[in-house]
Amino acid sequence: MARKYLPRSFWSFPSTRFPFSLFEENEEEGWIHDFSDPSGLSVYEDEEHVYVDASLPGIQAGEIEMTFEKGILWIKAEKQEEHEEKHKKYYRKATSAFSYRVAIPGEIEERREPEALFKEGILKVTFQKSKKSETKKIPIKKG
DSSP: OOGGGSOGGGSOOOTTSOTTHHHHHHHHTTOSOOOSSSSSEEEEEOSSEEEEEEEOTTOOGGGEEEEEETTEEEEEEEEEEEEEEGGGTEEEEEEEEEEEEEEOOSOBOTTSOOEEEEETTEEEEEEEBOOOOOOOOOOOOOO
């Protein structure tokens, strides 16, 4: 039987091979994934704002609970569905839940309310950065 038809765990591991070459082979097969956005959550910033984008597919705006305390943003959502067809003796009950906990980078103007916009399954939260105070040089007197 050809080697490619056997599961990888059955393949022999030649002792002369450099161990990291396994990653090169697996990369071609898609074993090493791009982990840049595995959760559907993005955090980015510009000079004046910090932005958080959260993907919440199938969720309505009224099903989202969001809190911000001590630099931590919590986004929680839960959706419950029930479907019943008596003439087919069919009943379906499903629950979808999301929970994101994000530490917001930098200093945020906590007195200002963050802006939250939910559109087409994407929740975008915008935080105003606090104004940076200028560095003040303190003169030293001879004593």
